[in-house]
Amino acid sequence: MxxxxxxxxxxxxxxxxxxxxxxxxxxxxxxxxxxxxxxxxxxxxxxxxxxxxxxxxxxxxxxxxxxxxxxxxxxxxxxxxxxxxxxxxxxxxxxxxxxxxxxxxxxxxxxxxxxxxxxxxxxxxxxxxxxxxxxxxxxxxxxxxxxxxxxxxxxxxxxxxxxxxxxxxxxxxxxxxxxxxxxxxxxxxxxxxxxxxxxxxxxxxxxxxxxxxxxxxxxxxxxxRHSNKRKKEVQLLPRELDRYPRSVRADFRACEYAKRYSLDVRDGSSTTELASIVGRHYASHLDVAEDEVIHRFVKYTHNYQEEMNQKRIRREKEARRRGARSTFGGRQYESDTESTEQPKLYCVCNRPSFGEMIGCDDDDCKIEWFHVGCVDVTPDALSTGAKWYCPSCRAKRADERAAEMAKARAKQRKELEVEPVKHLVRPSSASSSTTSGAASVTQDADTISPTGSAKGGITYAAMIGFALEGLDGQTGTFRAICDRIEERFADNLNWKPESENRRTPVWKSSVRKILISHNRFRRIEPAEPGQAHVFAFR
Known part of the structure; x- marks a missing residue:
C-alpha cells in the first residue's frame, strides 16, 4: 500500500x-x-x-x-x-x-x-x-x-x-x-x-x-512532453534519437505501428512512451532512408493540416450564412494543447483564435475571423444570420460604393451636357427662321440638324431655350415650356413612355431634369403657395 x-x-x-x-x-x-x-x-x-x-x-x-x-x-x-x-x-x-x-x-x-x-x-x-x-x-x-x-x-x-x-x-x-x-x-x-x-x-x-x-x-x-518555454518542442523520441525532427507528433495507435510489428507495448502506455518504443524499433530494424521519409512525412502532415483548416473555415462560414451561430476555436478557454508551430493570428487584435469568433462575409477579407468582443458583436446580432463585414471590409465597400456613385454621377452629367447652341440648326434658305443671340431655329422641323440628343438631332437644352424666348418675359412654367416645345418640335421628340408604370414621355422627363440641373437655366420660386414654379434663363 x-x-x-x-x-x-x-x-x-x-x-x-x-x-x-x-x-x-x-x-x-x-x-x-x-x-x-x-x-x-x-x-x-x-x-x-x-x-x-x-x-x-x-x-x-x-x-x-x-x-x-x-x-x-x-x-x-x-x-x-x-x-x-x-x-x-x-x-x-x-x-x-x-x-x-x-x-x-x-x-x-x-x-x-x-x-x-x-x-x-x-x-x-x-x-x-x-x-x-x-x-x-x-x-x-x-x-x-x-x-x-x-x-x-x-x-x-x-x-x-x-x-x-x-x-x-x-x-x-x-x-x-x-x-x-x-x-x-x-x-x-x-x-x-x-x-x-x-x-x-x-x-x-x-x-x-x-x-x-x-x-x-x-x-x-x-x-x-510539455515545456514552460514560450516556443514549445515535443521530445517524441529518446535522447539517442535526437536526429529525428522534434516537431513530429504522430498517433502510433491509430496507424497500428506497434501491432503490425508485434512490439511489446503495455495497454496503459502514454503517447510519449509509445513513440519512444516505435522510434527505437524504427532505428534498429528498418533499413530505409530515414531523412527522406521523415521530411516527406512532415511535409504531408503540414499540408494536410492546412488543407483541413481551410475546409473547416469554409464550412463554418457557410453555416453562419445559413443562420447558424458561428463559433471558431472551440470553447471560451484558451487552447491548452501544445503546438509546434506559431499559431495563426486573427482579428484586429492580431491574436490567435479563442472564444466566440465571427467570420467576415467578404470573400477577399485578409483576416477572415474576429473575436466577437473586439468588434463589439452582440449575441443578438450574431444569431440573426445576417451578413456581417469587418471594419476594414466595411470601409473598403463604402469606398467602392462611393466610387461607383461618383462614376454614375459623372456619367449622368455627361449625358446632360449639351452641344453649343451654334450647332442647333442647319440654316435653310427655303424657310423662315427665328433667331436669338447665337441660337437659330428654323421653322421647318425637317431642317433640324442631326446633332445633339433629341430625336432628329436638336438638343433638349436648345429646345428649352427656343421655348423660353417665345414666352412673355422669357419665363414660363414647366407646362408652358413643354407646350411650346411640343408645338414646334413634335416630330423630333421621343414619345416613348419612361416605363410600364410611368407613362410620362421620355422627352418631358429629360426637359424637367435639364431645367433643374443645367447651368443655363434657373428656377424661380412662386410668389404665392400653390402656384407652379417658373423657369427662366440664368
Missing amino acids: KGLAVVVGASRGVGLGLAKRLAKEDYRVIGTCRSVPEELQGDAAPFQVVKDVDVAEDACVDTLRQGLAGEDHIDLLVFNAGIGEPEWGVDRVANVKLDVAARQMNVNAFGAVRTLQALGDKLGKGSKVLLVTSRVGSVADNGSGGNHGYRMSKAALNILGMNLSHEFGPKGVIVTLVHPGLVSTSMTGFTSSGISVDESVDGFMQRIDNLSSKDQGSFLHALL
Whole structure:
C-alpha cells in the first residue's frame, strides 16, 4: 500500500479518472464530491467517497474534517475542484460580469484555501500536494488575454501554491501546481481538440511518481512532453534519437505501428512512451532512408493540416450564412494543447483564435475571423444570420460604393451636357427662321440638324431655350415650356413612355431634369403657395 490519497473534486472528469487510477496503483483513495454520481454510490464504488463537500461554502471545512476524522496522515492531496463559466465578450474588461468572476474565484482559489484549512494539519514529512491549475493563469505564458474571471482565479491559485510551498516546505511537504492539458471533459464542452482523460491521468501518475524536492513550488505540465518555454518542442523520441525532427507528433495507435510489428507495448502506455518504443524499433530494424521519409512525412502532415483548416473555415462560414451561430476555436478557454508551430493570428487584435469568433462575409477579407468582443458583436446580432463585414471590409465597400456613385454621377452629367447652341440648326434658305443671340431655329422641323440628343438631332437644352424666348418675359412654367416645345418640335421628340408604370414621355422627363440641373437655366420660386414654379434663363 502506497498510502492515503485524497482527491478533492472526484465526481467526474480528470478528478474521477485520477482517483480510479490511484486506487489501481495501490493507493487507499478518498474522493470528495459535491454530488455523488451513480457509479460512486454503493459498495461497488472503486474508492471511499465523502459527499456533500462544496468547496464554495465555508461549511466544507467541517465536512472535510468529519469525513477524514480517523486519518492522521495524508500521503497525497490533490485539489481538483474547479469551475469555468464562459461569457460573451469576456476578452474585454468592460464586459466582465463580476458575479461570474467572483464565483470562479471562490471555487478555484478560495476552495483550495478552505481545503488546506481543513486538512493542512494532516500533511507532514513525505506528503505531496498537487493543485490542479491551468496555464491560462500564468502571467509569463499569457499570449492572448481574455477570460478575465477564469484567468484571475487560476492566477490566484498559482500564487497560493507558491505560498503553500514556503509554508509547508520546511515540514517536508512537496507542493506543486499541475496543468492537466486541454482535456475533453464536460467543463471544456468535450472539445475535439483536447486530449483524453486517460492521457491526462497518465501524465499525472508520472508526475506523482517522480516528484522530488526540486519540484517544490513548480508549475508542471501533466504531460511530460510539455515545456514552460514560450516556443514549445515535443521530445517524441529518446535522447539517442535526437536526429529525428522534434516537431513530429504522430498517433502510433491509430496507424497500428506497434501491432503490425508485434512490439511489446503495455495497454496503459502514454503517447510519449509509445513513440519512444516505435522510434527505437524504427532505428534498429528498418533499413530505409530515414531523412527522406521523415521530411516527406512532415511535409504531408503540414499540408494536410492546412488543407483541413481551410475546409473547416469554409464550412463554418457557410453555416453562419445559413443562420447558424458561428463559433471558431472551440470553447471560451484558451487552447491548452501544445503546438509546434506559431499559431495563426486573427482579428484586429492580431491574436490567435479563442472564444466566440465571427467570420467576415467578404470573400477577399485578409483576416477572415474576429473575436466577437473586439468588434463589439452582440449575441443578438450574431444569431440573426445576417451578413456581417469587418471594419476594414466595411470601409473598403463604402469606398467602392462611393466610387461607383461618383462614376454614375459623372456619367449622368455627361449625358446632360449639351452641344453649343451654334450647332442647333442647319440654316435653310427655303424657310423662315427665328433667331436669338447665337441660337437659330428654323421653322421647318425637317431642317433640324442631326446633332445633339433629341430625336432628329436638336438638343433638349436648345429646345428649352427656343421655348423660353417665345414666352412673355422669357419665363414660363414647366407646362408652358413643354407646350411650346411640343408645338414646334413634335416630330423630333421621343414619345416613348419612361416605363410600364410611368407613362410620362421620355422627352418631358429629360426637359424637367435639364431645367433643374443645367447651368443655363434657373428656377424661380412662386410668389404665392400653390402656384407652379417658373423657369427662366440664368
